[in-house]
Amino acid sequence: MEKRRIYVDNSATTPIHPQVLEEMMPYLTESYGNPSSIHFFGREARKAMDKARERVALGLGAKTEEIYFTGSGTEADNWAVKGVAFANKKKGNHIITTKIEHHAILHTCEYLEKQGFDVTYLDVDEYGLVNPDDVENAINDRTILISVMFANNEIGTIQPIEEIGKIAKKRAVYFHTDAVQAMGNVDINVDKLGVDLLSISGHKIMGPKGIGALYVRKGTRIDNLIHGGAQERKRRSGTENVAAVVGMGKAVQLAVENLDQHVRKMTSLRDALIDGIKERIPHVRLNGHPSQRLANNVNFSFEFVEGEALLLSLDMEGIAASSGSACTSGSLDPSHVLLAIGLSHETAHGSLRMSLGEINTREDIDYILDKLPAIVEKLRALSPLFKQCEGGKVSV
Numbered sequence: 001m002e003k004r005r006i007y008v009d010n011s012a013t014t015p016i017h018p019q020v021l022e023e024m025m026p027y028l029t030e031s032y033g034n035p036s037s038i039h040f041f042g043r044e045a046r047k048a049m050d051k052a053r054e055r056v057a058l059g060l061g062a063k064t065e066e067i068y069f070t071g072s073g074t075e076a077d078n079w080a081v082k083g084v085a086f087a088n089k090k091k092g093n094h095i096i097t098t099k100i101e102h103h104a105i106l107h108t109c110e111y112l113e114k115q116g117f118d119v120t121y122l123d124v125d126e127y128g129l130v131n132p133d134d135v136e137n138a139i140n141d142r143t144i145l146i147s148v149m150f151a152n153n154e155i156g157t158i159q160p161i162e163e164i165g166k167i168a169k170k171r172a173v174y175f176h177t178d179a180v181q182a183m184g185n186v187d188i189n190v191d192k193l194g195v196d197l198l199s200i201s202g203h204k205i206m207g208p209k210g211i212g213a214l215y216v217r218k219g220t221r222i223d224n225l226i227h228g229g230a231q232e233r234k235r236r237s238g239t240e241n242v243a244a245v246v247g248m249g250k251a252v253q254l255a256v257e258n259l260d261q262h263v264r265k266m267t268s269l270r271d272a273l274i275d276g277i278k279e280r281i282p283h284v285r286l287n288g289h290p291s292q293r294l295a296n297n298v299n300f301s302f303e304f305v306e307g308e309a310l311l312l313s314l315d316m317e318g319i320a321a322s323s324g325s326a327c328t329s330g331s332l333d334p335s336h337v338l339l340a341i342g343l344s345h346e347t348a349h350g351s352l353r354m355s356l357g358e359i360n361t362r363e364d365i366d367y368i369l370d371k372l373p374a375i376v377e378k379l380r381a382l383s384p385l386f387k388q389c390e391g392g393k394v395s396v
């Protein structure tokens with residue numbers, strides 16, 4: 001097989017869909033008006049923003065006035081957690097979240113702890129699942145917010161959001177979910193899920209980078225995060241990134257329209273990759289839930305292999321993957337998610353995430369399955385531990 005360029009890091013970011021780019025182009029060129037201006041340039045931009053907001057609302061089963069555009073998924077997460085915390089601090093100071101959230105949630109919660117809030121970080125089971133009973137048991141009379149991610153960006157586990165939503169409603173606690181990875185891979189309806197706040201990001205769903213959205217259920221008490229002009233119905237100031245907003249609207253529309261077909265295609269590629277790795281490589285462990293997982297997520301630990309070395313070897317073969325989340329690569333700390341599901345530091349270090357996307361084909365999977373076993377074998381041959389344990393007992 002000739003050398004290829006294969007991208008299996010779609011949970012880090014995705015390419016822009018050609019139809020998304022096409023809809024954005026006018027707002028990067030001739031339609032440059034400020035949506036707050038009353039002249040025709042401004043009205044043109046305003047109209048495009050309204051249409052994008054309608055598309056996002058439709059995609060989430062929300063009302064248009066419940067959708068706010070933000071500068072990223074990270075900002076949407078920050079706003080949801082800080083905004084609800086600060087607006088409701090007279091009522092209570094307790095927040096419930098999990099140990100496997102994205103850093104946009106975890107680091108925000110750690111910041112709030114310094115501001116006097118109490119945060120419960122719930123454990124997950126070996127598959128990365130949160131137990132809704134644990135959520136209910138953690139609620140006390142000072143609890144103001146529950147934030148549990150819809151689907152995990154590293155191991156792909158999908159949480160029982162609907163069940164947690166029922167508990168939150170029964171106990172009258174605000175409920176936020178980070179749906180950045182779920183969007184486009186899972187059917188999302190804010191009423192069915194029973195969420196009060198929900199974050200999404202443009203660049204994870206073939207939209208542009210630097211744009212996100214926060215759904216805020218009507219009547220939710222939430223402070224502003226960004227102060228300034230009167231944009232986004234006075235909730236999120238700053239002249240709108242019109243082109244990115246337009247791109248986000250189109251990306252959400254396409255993600256929802258193509259959901260079933262996308263999930264079918266991803267599931268088939270994912271399962272071929274998972275089965276192929278299990279067949280060809282000994283001493284591996286699939287991380288995440290076997291069935292309640294994102295259709296595009298593959299995450300394995302390879303015993304006696306160093307993740308960074310694996311990534312570099314794959315890179316040399318033209319395969320772009322990840323050792324966890326893009327945010328933790330470059331640091332030597334093992335992933336907090338893999339530690340939370342009970343992996344040892346060594347096993348967590350030997351982990352590889354391959355996240356698939358619309359761009360991937362069956363040929364990509366075959367190419368990876370052709371290259372990966374030899375790479376793992378070569379790296380293991382260099383490991384003194386592996387030689388010691390060969391034929392003996394191994395931990396996975």
Ligand SMILES: *Cc1c(COP(=O)(O)O)cnc(C)c1O
Binds near residue numbers: 077153178211
């Ligand atoms: C990527 C990601 C984010 C952050 O979104 P950005 O738009 O990159 O800031 C938040 N949560 C999850 C689960 C993600 O995967």
